[in-house]
Amino acid sequence: MVKKSLHNRIYFEEIKSRISNLTKNSQAKWGKMNVAQMLRHCNYVLQVPLKKIELPSVNHLFEAIGILTKxxxxxxxxxxxxxxxxxQKLIVxxxxxxxxxxxxxxxxxxxxxxNLKNENVPARHVLFGKMDKKDWGFLEYKHLNHHLKQFSV
Structure with a gap:
């Protein structure tokens, strides 16, 4: 079973290609965001490992659920x-x-x-707990893939 990751150049380029295939008329299959809002939301989520957006801490129950989900x-x-x-910070x-x-x-x-080449990723995520380079690449791919499927690309 292949685990796709943004850290694999093939899957990184696949994501970029799928983003390029979006148009302003791309329609969502679910959710409240339009395509431009989804792009902004995905940008915000990528800014977390870049340390440009800091998420608020969560209570221990939510963190435990997040770690189990990861x-x-x-x-x-x-x-x-x-x-x-x-x-809330990631809602557009x-x-x-x-x-x-x-x-x-x-x-x-x-x-x-x-940033990844410089090994500069946070060691923790407020929801998913301890994170290494592999975790970030996997979860960021999963998030982008989720929203690109939402818009049929």
């Missing part, structure tokens, strides 16, 4: 459930410019890859 995704290699709650419920958001996300992906 293990479950790694063991069974399954995806993120639809309409899963997220941190305002209008965004599609072309700007698309270019910005592609730029942030390149920055993420450069």
């Amino acid at each position: 293990w479950e995704m790694q063991i069974f290699n399954n995806g993120i459930p639809r309409n899963m709650p997220t941190f 419920n305002f209008e965004c410019d599609f072309d700007e958001e698309k270019q910005s996300l592609l730029k942030t992906l390149d920055e993420y890859l450069q």
Whole structure:
């Protein structure tokens, strides 16, 4: 069973290609965000390992659930459930410019890859607990894949 990761150049390029295939008319199969909002949301999530966005701490019960969820995704290699709650800081419920958001996300992906080469990723995630380079690449791929499937690319 192959575990796709942003740290594998093939899957990194696959994600970039799928983002490039989005158009401003791409329609969501589920959820509340339009395509431009989804691009901004994905950009925000990538900014967490880049240390540009700091998430608020969660109580121990939510952290335990997060750690179990991370293990479950790694063991069974399954995806993120639809309409899963997220941190308030990562919610995009305002209008965004599609072309700007698309270019910005592609730029942030390149920055993420450069950061990765410098081994500069946080050792913890407030929800998923202890994280290493492999964990970040796997979970960031899963998150981007989830939203790209949401918009049929």
